[in-house]
Structures are given as C-alpha cells and as structure tokens.
Amino acid sequence: MEGTVGSRYAFIYRRLITFFPTIFITITIIFFLVEIVPGDVAEVLAGPGASMLEVETLRKMLGLDLPAHERYFRFLSRLITGDLGKSLVTPLPVSKLILDSLPVTLTLAFSSMTWALLIGLPAGIISALKRNTKFDLLVSFGALMGISIPGFWLGLILILVFCVQLRLLPAAGFVNPLIDPINGFKYIILPSFTLGLILSAYIARITRSSLIEVMLQDYILTARAKGLSERIVIYRHALKNALIPVVTVVGFQFGGLLGGSIIVETIFSMAGMGKLLYTSILNRDYPVIEGVAITMVAIYIFLNMFVDLIYMYLDPRVRYG
C-alpha cells in the first residue's frame, strides 16, 4: 500500500516536472516558427508607398534588425515578466489583447462542452444499454455523421437556416452572458452548438463502447447475482468505471476546442482568441501570433496534465511505472 501511494506521488511529481520543459520547448518552437514566416513586417507596416529609408527606420524601431537569437533571448526575458510585447498593428500590448479575448473563448468552450455532454452522454449510455436496437443504430450512425461533418460548414448551414432564412438568431458577434444573460445566450447558442454537436459525437461513441465493455465484466455479473436492481447495477457499478475513459476524452477535447475556436469564432465574428489568431496571421502581426499560440498551447498542455492526474485519481488500477 505504501509503495502504491509513493509511486503515485512520484508520478504526480514527474508529471509536474515535465510540464515546464514541454512549455519551454513549445515556446521556443513557436518563436522560431513565427520567425521564419515569409513576409517582411516592416514593409507591410510601412505601406506600399514607403521609401527604403522609412522601412529601415521602422525595422530598427521594431527591433527587427537584430539577429534572431538575440531577439529570442529578449523575447524570453520579457516573457518571464508576463510581457508578450506589443501588437504591430494596433497600439495595444499583446497580453491585453489576449486577456480581452480569453473570456469569449472560454465562454464558447464551456457552452460547447455543455452541449456535448448534454447530447453525448445520454445518447451513449442509452445506446449501450439498448444495444443492437433501432435507437442504438440511430445513435451510432448519428455519431458517425457527427465526427464526419466539417465544423465550419455546420456553422455556415446553421447561419443559413437560423439567421438568413428564419431570422431567429444573430449571425455575428458576442455578448457576455454573465452581463446580459438573454442576449448572451442568443449570441452563443449557434457557435457553441456547432462545436458541441461534433464533440457530442465523440463522447457518445466512447461512452457507448466503454459502457458495453464494462457491462461484460464479471463484477457486473456478481452485482446482478446478488439480486441488485438493474438500476443500481448500472448507476453504482457500471457507469462509475465506464465514465473513466470519457473523462479523458472530455479533457483532451476541451483543448481541441481551442483549435475549433479559430474556425467558429471566425465564422461567427466573435472577438475571441481564435479570431485574434486568425486576424493576426492575416496581418502578419507576429507578436500577437506568438502570444496567442503560446497561450493556447500552454492551456492545452496544462489541461492534458490535469486530465492525466484526474485519470489516475479515478482509476487506481492504472500503474505508472
């Protein structure tokens, strides 16, 4: 027993220790990736009519005349103090742009996840319990369609139906639901449904297969043999174990929502991090691209670590040698 607990702490410790090098390496990769993006910022910023001298002055002003490694160290030392630099296009610091857009993306992620769980979990559970019935077939096929539908197209079709044809919901923008719940809900419903529906397909699939597998285990047979009602067998014994892999998928997909936000926020013109990344790529606004990419990857890595730790907590059978 002592040994198990010990190795568990050792695992947590190791997991936390690898967190920082991974972040550091990804930051370095992002810096140099963005560094080699073609296109001269100074030239873009100076405009088409600018003289060579103007471009050169601008380049010096932005610190772009320094060699790459020097800029990298400057970048790192600023980063440690939380300074992500200044946007080249707007006069705002990158950290402000990110902090302003973060609530939008988080609202989108949480409401998408709500949809996904609301649809995916019951669908997966019921279809596992009613295996090989019409309902099961329907869910299986629906889930297959869900993982195949392109998110951006689903978003466009929803806009086409609910905004252009029926004129029920706004097609673009964002209102914080904590400040104005009614309007906030109206604005978030379509974008979050777009991401949530696709996610629910993954959740339904994994829930179904996981629950089916658990229901075949001996201890379920034992529970039934003890004369427990089917309800208790399912809720107390089966679901508890069946949901472990679901937690992992939910955790990982939460990070995947960050990628999805790039598309959905662009389609629905929501001023979130995904949209920020997209516009900064179009504008070649390097500090913003770096800042957003680093923030997204950091959140993603953190979530993955968190999921690993939760997984270990939920499933003591898992050994981390």
Next chain:
Amino acid sequence: MVDFPIISPIWDFLKRLRKNPKGFLGFIILIIFVIMGLFADLIAPYDPNEIVPGDRLEPPSLRHLFGTDQYGRDIYSRVIHGARISIYVGLLSSIIALALGTTMGLLAGYYRKYIDETISRVVDILLAFPALLLAILIATILGPNLFNICISVGIVYTPQFARIVRAGVLSVREKEFVHAAIVAGDRDLTIMFSEILPNTIAPLIVQTSITFALAILTEAALSFLGLGIPPPTPAWGSMLYEARGYMEIAPWWTIAPGVAIFLAVLGFNMFGDGMRDILDPRLRIE
C-alpha cells in the same frame, strides 16, 4: 475457388467486408469518390475554371445541377474536380504521416534508450499543439499551395502513427522470433520491416483510413480560412471560402461543396470503423 496467392487475401478481405454493412457502405462511397476524382474531366459537364459572366450566380437548374458561382463557373463541375484534390491531399498527407510516424515508431521501439527518449519527446511536443493550430502555423510558414498543405497536415498526424508503431514494436521486441532473427545475423532494417512491422499492420491500416478523413477535413478547414489551397483551384474548402460572402443571395453555393466534404469524410470514417471491426478482433464487441 482457385487459389491465387496474391488475389486470395484481397478477395477474402472483400468477402469479410461484405458482411460488415458500415465498412461496405464506406467502401462504396470511397469507390465513387475515387472514380469522381480519376475521371473528373469526363464526368464534369463544364471546365471547372471556365468563367461565364452571363451565367453569374444562377440557382441550380438542369443546365447547372448545383448552380453557378459569382464568376459563372459551374459548381457541379467544380465539386467533381474537387474530389481529385481531396483525394490527392488525403493520400499524400497520409503517406507523409505514415512514413514519418512508422520510421519514428520503429526506431524508438527497436533501439529504445535515448533514441526512444528523444523520439517520444518529439511526439509529446507535437501532441502539445492543438492539431489545427499546428497545421495553420506550418502552412503559414511553408506558404499556401497544394503540396505544402499536404506536408503540414502530414506532420500534424504523424505522432499517432509513431505511437501505434512504437507500442507494436515494444510488444513483440522480446519475442523469440525477433531474437532468432537477431541471432541469425539479420540486419536491423530487415528485422524491423519483415519481422516486426507486419505485427502492427492492422492498427496502421485503421489509422491510415482515419487519417485520410482527418486530412481532408483539416485541408478543407485551412482552405476555408484562406490559409490553404488558394482559389481558383476547385478545392472544396476554397469554394466555401469564396461562397461565404454570398450566403444570402446564393445559398446553393455553400451547400454543394460542404456536402461533398461531409460525404467523403463519412466514407473514410465508415470504412475505418469497418476495418477496425474486421482486423482487430479485440475491439470487436459482439
């Protein structure tokens, strides 16, 4: 049945596929898409890039089954030609991911120690990026064209292959037949490819099919954002990128390319599911 050594396993496989409705339907969809792509020039009634100013934004009719776009180009013909591009992207990206991932997985699993450590860290780092973000970053650097998009999509889906192969190698690395091959003096490469790799074929085939679907989706997303295959190439994603501004007056333009992406991806996913059922009895839940 006469037994042909090469045809027999394929025939056998097709017979098993017939019994799996999902896989079989997926297979049929794929065949249709491949035919569409291969014979696009014969099937499409118009040149996909032919601009006809008099036919701008016409709704679907018998003359133009899916209508026309703002340049008067026939959307049906463009969708047919789009199949060729999607198949190209799916194929090339999957080959890149398969080749890179298999090599990494084989090296890591076979040599272990610091080689495994290094490769596993690289895989971890790649997996630390949300897929679409990584694809966008690489595609932006390489510049938007068909080949570069395939490279970026291929890199994004490499880690999954590396993990599958590495796990497969580790599970057979200490088996007698591998030791026998080592003792017999076979070269490392021979052992890796003819003794070890065949044991990971089943999950690799399934993963390739899934990657095909993911590659088509990712390329379409990139092109839709205007960061992928540039217009006027009739890629499905690029068509939606152009159609976005005309949703109110020409909704048909948005529908056809999206349905095409959806069906193609659905086909690969169904085929992948079917393959998993057939090839991996452990995952088959009866």
